[in-house]
Amino acid sequence: xxxxxxxxxxxxxxxxxxxxxxxxxxxxxxxxxxxxxxxxxxxxxxxxxxxxxxxxxxxxxxxxxxxxxxxxxxxxxxxxxxxxxxxxxxxxxxxxxxxxxxxxxxxxxxxxxxxxxxxxxxxxxxxxxxxxxxxxxxxxxxxxxxxxxxxxxxxxxxxxxxxxxxxxxxxxxxxxxxxxxxxxxxxxxxxxxxxxxxxxxxxxxxxxxxxxxxxxxxxxxxxxxxxxxxxxxxxxxxxxxxxxxxxxxxxxxxxxxxxxxxxxxxxxxxxxxxxxxxxxxxxxxxxxxxxxxxxxxxxxxxxxxxxxxxxxxxxxxxxxxxxxxxxxxxxxxxxxxxxxxxxxxxxxxxxxxxxxxxxxxxxxxxxxxxxxxxxxxxxxxxxxxxxxxxxxxxxxxxxxxxxxxxxxxxxxxxxxxxxxxxxxxxxxxxxxxxxxxxxxxxxxxxxxxxxxxxxxxxxxxxxxxxxxxxxxxxxxxxxxxxxxxxxxxxxxxxxxxxxxxxxxxxxxxxxxxxxxxxxxxxxxxxxxxxxxxxxxxxxxxxxxxxxxxxx
Amino acid sequence: xxxxxxxxxxxxxxxxxxxxxxxxxxxxxxxxxxxxxxxxxxxxxxxxxxxxxxxxxxxxxxxxxxxxxxxxxxxxxxxxxxxxxxxxxxxxxxxxxxxxxxxxxxxxxxxxxxxxxxxxxxxxxxxxxxxxxxxxxxxxxxxxxxxxxxxxxxxxxxxxxxxxxxxxxxxxxxxxxxxxxxxxxxxxxxxxxxxxxxxxxxxxxxxxxxxx
Numbered sequence: 001x002x003x004x005x006x007x008x009x010x011x012x013x014x015x016x017x018x019x020x021x022x023x024x025x026x027x028x029x030x031x032x033x034x035x036x037x038x039x040x041x042x043x044x045x046x047x048x049x050x051x052x053x054x055x056x057x058x059x060x061x062x063x064x065x066x067x068x069x070x071x072x073x074x075x076x077x078x079x080x081x082x083x084x085x086x087x088x089x090x091x092x093x094x095x096x097x098x099x100x101x102x103x104x105x106x107x108x109x110x111x112x113x114x115x116x117x118x119x120x121x122x123x124x125x126x127x128x129x130x131x132x133x134x135x136x137x138x139x140x141x142x143x144x145x146x147x148x149x150x151x152x153x154x155x156x157x158x159x160x161x162x163x164x165x166x167x168x169x170x171x172x173x174x175x176x177x178x179x180x181x182x183x184x185x186x187x188x189x190x191x192x193x194x195x196x197x198x199x200x201x202x203x204x205x206x207x208x209x210x211x212x213x214x215x216x217x218x219x220x221x222x223x224x225x226x227x228x229x230x231x232x233x234x235x236x237x238x239x240x241x242x243x244x245x246x247x248x249x250x251x252x253x254x255x256x257x258x259x260x261x262x263x264x265x266x267x268x269x270x271x272x273x274x275x276x277x278x279x280x281x282x283x284x285x286x287x288x289x290x291x292x293x294x295x296x297x298x299x300x301x302x303x304x305x306x307x308x309x310x311x312x313x314x315x316x317x318x319x320x321x322x323x324x325x326x327x328x329x330x331x332x333x334x335x336x337x338x339x340x341x342x343x344x345x346x347x348x349x350x351x352x353x354x355x356x357x358x359x360x361x362x363x364x365x366x367x368x369x370x371x372x373x374x375x376x377x378x379x380x381x382x383x384x385x386x387x388x389x390x391x392x393x394x395x396x397x398x399x400x401x402x403x404x405x406x407x408x409x410x411x412x413x414x415x416x417x418x419x420x421x422x423x424x425x426x427x428x429x430x431x432x433x434x435x436x437x438x439x440x441x442x443x444x445x446x447x448x449x450x451x452x453x454x455x456x457x458x459x460x461x462x463x464x465x466x467x468x469x470x471x472x473x474x475x476x477x478x479x480x481x482x483x484x485x486x487x488x489x490x491x492x493x494x495x496x497x498x499x500x501x502x503x504x505x506x507x508x509x510x511x512x513x514x515x516x517x518x519x520x521x522x523x524x525x526x527x528x529x530x531x532x533x534x535x536x537x538x539x540x541x542x543x544x545x546x547x548x549x550x551x
Numbered sequence: 552x553x554x555x556x557x558x559x560x561x562x563x564x565x566x567x568x569x570x571x572x573x574x575x576x577x578x579x580x581x582x583x584x585x586x587x588x589x590x591x592x593x594x595x596x597x598x599x600x601x602x603x604x605x606x607x608x609x610x611x612x613x614x615x616x617x618x619x620x621x622x623x624x625x626x627x628x629x630x631x632x633x634x635x636x637x638x639x640x641x642x643x644x645x646x647x648x649x650x651x652x653x654x655x656x657x658x659x660x661x662x663x664x665x666x667x668x669x670x671x672x673x674x675x676x677x678x679x680x681x682x683x684x685x686x687x688x689x690x691x692x693x694x695x696x697x698x699x700x701x702x703x704x705x706x707x708x709x710x711x712x713x714x715x716x717x718x719x720x721x722x723x724x725x726x727x728x729x730x731x732x733x734x735x736x737x738x739x740x741x742x743x744x745x746x747x748x749x750x751x752x753x754x755x756x757x758x759x760x761x762x763x
Contacts, residue, residue, distance in 0.1 A: 221702065
């Protein structure tokens with residue numbers, strides 16, 4: 001492994017899983033800036049309709065549609081996926097199972113570069129004639145199937161192309177994750193000694209792999225409709241627009257769990273380390289997640305309760321939707337039980353992990369109202385739904401990613417991030433997020449439809465305009481709070497306090513490798529003797545016990 | 552089955568070959584990939600069957616596809632699966648014959664070449680069929696059946712062409728006596744593409760009228 005590497009092969013076209021992971025993370029964070037900017041633009045319009053937006057200008061109605069569509073698309077596919085699954089997954093998975101690299105390093109490099117091209121494709125769609133697609137991130141036909149409706153010439157096909165490339169990239173990652181976990185584990189690393197993050201990343205990969213196929217098919221059919229007017233989804237040609245909704249949500253809902261599971265894995269690792277206590281119900285969490293993985297394929301039609309599906313179909317989907325909250329409730333309770341009685345160390349990473357549990361809970365319980373057909377028919381397509389999924393996705397994507405970055409930064413770069421600035425970042429982020437999303441529940445219940453460009457035009461919404469203003473001001477604060485994070489990130493990379501091999505006194509294998517680990521990861525091949533959650537054992541000097549330690 | 556260590560003849564391979572349940576990495580990888588592919592074609596087939604049940608009159612449309620092209624292509628593709636199996640049979644040692652590495656590679660290369668020739672005949676005949684049908688007025692404009700027909704067979708043909716490219720890479724490897732284990736990977740993929748056709752042929756070419 002001591003082959004000389006040029007800058008190009010070491011940092012750009014690298015086959016090292018750690019470099020690929022960091023590339024995914026950084027590209028994901030850059031895309032988050034784009035997604036955040038779009039949120040700023042359309043939230044400004046919602047709070048102060050038709051005024052000139054600093055840094056943008058006046059937002060026209062069609063550009064408003066583009067902005068919300070691209071915000072959703074970018075945040076789900078180009079921020080959440082690359083950071084949580086591909087970024088942390090690539091960096092951590094081989095280290096955690098004790099492998100030298102991924103099973104297919106070349107495929108891994110290819111997966112990142114396909115992802116890079118997909119990001120460029122998506123961004124380029126802002127600059128083509130008539131701009132980016134504005135049909136909503138779900139891209140429902142017939143709106144999206146007919147160029148005459150959307151008024152978008154190039155944006156829609158480019159959107160499909162970008163998403164297809166992104167899926168291909170994620171499939172390659174998934175194949176690597178599963179194969180690496182199955183065949184490359186260190187000696188003694190049985191499946192039930194693997195850290196929860198490894199379990200979660202693999203179940204997420206499996207869910208993705210078996211749910212995305214129908215949407216790939218659906219996307220190609222949509223492309224055929226747009227370019228050649230075939231009419232798979234156009235009723236006047238014998239097609240069926242509902243079909244696309246089925247294909248989209250057959251993937252779209254499992255996708256939620258593809259994002260949630262790696263996040264839960266990250267939170268599990270952080271909570272045990274900083275509460276100095278073993279995880280509560282390790283196997284129970286794994287079984288819950290497996291059950292949730294199966295159930296996630298049976299809930300999709302709850303997005304279509306008002307789309308004209310047969311009510312006899314709606315009832316069982318409502319049932320499975322409420323059922324799937326059970327395994328996740330079990331997982332959440334297991335995490336809270338892991339905190340119970342622990343000697344909690346409130347590092348920045350731990351604060352973010354705990355805030356993830358707290359804020360995700362609010363997203364989880366409001367989901368019940370959407371899953372129950374009776375209340376969903378009232379709530380559907382209002383800001384209540386928007387508030388609900390932002391309360392799930394903001395903790396999953398941002399709070400968890402921040403937790404993971406503060407936690408693994410010493411391993412990735414060999415230096416600590418500044419804790420004081422980290423805590424300032426944490427408190428402002430965690431609190432201001434509630435100012436952004438909590439008011440949206442109330443405007444939603446008041447009847448504000450989620451795709452309205454200018455709420456001030458509606459008499460019944462006039463009294464609730466102040467809630468939009470609160471939400472938008474909350475967003476300004478939230479975006480501002482990221483400035484210390486970005487500075488902290490780059491300054492600490494070069495100037496931060498040096499980290500030792502195992503600065504947090506953790507058990508999992510990545511902390512047995514040097515900080516940062518070289519190409520090939522471990523100095524000597526690790527041999528595993530125990531599960532990763534032995535903290536505060538009796539009759540031991542130190543209060544942790546690495547997986548490589550035999551007693 | 553022979554283990555991967557015998558087949559892995561490339562000493563410069565950077566990552567060590569590891570196995571689980573005696574299944575080497577490349578086979579795990581290929582099966583996971585095909586798992587994803589099954590979901591793609593599974594979705595398409597399910598959608599088509601639902602539409603087909605809703606539109607009994609599509610039986611008349613199916614009667615206009617060139618059945619002889621479909622039938623001959625079915626025979627071609629099944630034969631190509633046989634040559635692919637023979638390629639794998641020879642690179643893994645040719646049964647009890649005890650072949651040398653050179654013999655294994657060269658016989659494997661021959662049968663990969665035959666597989667590709669059959670694959671190219673399939674695509675050529677398919678193109679003949681498309682042009683014939685298109686010029687006779689059976690375009691997607693006519694009815695959604697033809698939209699599905701071109702979409703499903705087109706996607707299948709693209710997969711087959713990808714298989715031809717992969718086979719060619721493996722053929723070059725075999726000519727250089729390298730990476731014999733790759734025959735298995737392209738073989739699994741080739742059989743999958745064959746299997747998809749086994750579903751497409753009766754659904755699109757054979758005139759099945761519902762309710763007699």
